[in-house]
Amino acid sequence: MKSLFLIGLALVLGGQPTNAQPHIYTIGLVFTDLVEQEILPVHLAEQHPRLMREIERAIRDIFTDLGRFRVVRLRSIREARDPTRQESIDYIAHFTFNKAHKTYHNQVIHYYENLGLLDDGGPSEDQSYTVISLPSIVCQLEVKLEDPHRDKIFWSDLRDSSAVIPYDQQLFLYNTWKYPGASHPGLTRAFLADLLRLQVADPATERALNVAERWFVSKPSSDLAVARGVLKGLADNLAPDLDANLPLEGRIAALLPERKGKPHVQLNIGARHGLMKRMRFDVWRPRPSQQKVGQIEVVDVDSTTAIARLRKLDKKLKKRGDGLQIQDRVISPKRPLRRSL
Incomplete structure (x- = not known):
């Protein structure tokens, strides 16, 4: 219920989620x-x-x-x-x-x-x-x-x-x-x-x-x-x-209100793509930038989207007050096996 509330709130606040599909x-x-x-x-x-x-x-x-x-x-x-x-x-x-x-x-x-x-x-x-x-x-x-x-x-x-x-x-x-x-x-x-x-x-x-x-x-x-x-x-x-x-890549679809002092975001990929709670993703700015933003951790998942919280933020970005942005790339180089495939 919390994840559904946060996703709904993101839409109300004007977030524009991208299509629920990973990077090809x-x-x-x-x-x-x-x-x-x-x-x-x-x-x-x-x-x-x-x-x-x-x-x-x-x-x-x-x-x-x-x-x-x-x-x-x-x-x-x-x-x-x-x-x-x-x-x-x-x-x-x-x-x-x-x-x-x-x-x-x-x-x-x-x-x-x-x-x-x-x-x-x-x-x-x-x-x-x-x-x-x-x-x-x-x-x-x-x-x-x-x-x-x-x-x-x-x-x-x-x-x-x-x-x-x-x-x-x-x-x-x-x-x-x-x-x-x-x-x-x-x-x-x-x-x-x-x-x-x-x-x-x-x-x-x-x-x-x-x-x-x-x-x-x-x-x-x-x-x-x-x-x-x-x-x-x-x-x-x-x-x-x-x-x-093999890598799994998605996008930050919406920025959500902070919870317990931590920024939260909505991702455009979910359980259907292999996401599970506690899975971690590296965050990068959209191409052609090579700027690494930090790392997020998944806290809630539904079939096509997920909610994640910020774990780490690049020191330079933190110093100038910058943070996660919509359309940032989220990448998981490898994950636990999904035996249901």
């Missing part, structure tokens, strides 16, 4: 594909370019949905720093796909003789066991946020994820090295070449397959669906971190 930055997106396509099964290699385009589109949508970025697709980091470029790039988000390939993960199956049961719950004195290899997708995505004007990376992260591909428990090859000729000829013709390619190219897969008794196989459509899902999940999980580590 221009962010350049760079995508680098380092996936070793020669180790991919043929069907995944054929679909890989399309899959990468889909994930790039999903990442672009993340920035669009944040509501404070205009997205530009860049061919390289160098393009953002090109002095002949007509439009300025405020920030760069560089995404590198290191892995997006098929592999095999082992599982130990324990046989309990006395009970005649199949279990994978752990060791027992009266048991035997077998090792099976399950088809999986493993992906790795690296992201770096860079300020091209200072040539500085201010946040980076490396994300890994994997998932077992759905498989038919009746479709498997016996370990070729342990049991040569034991597998069904049709399954051997359909799947052995891809398995051997993975063994040669990936030491981890080679170790897994060498140990296992049976190698389960999966359908090409399942491989593609799981690869798409894992990559999309990696991108979606980055959204809160990207939001938290």
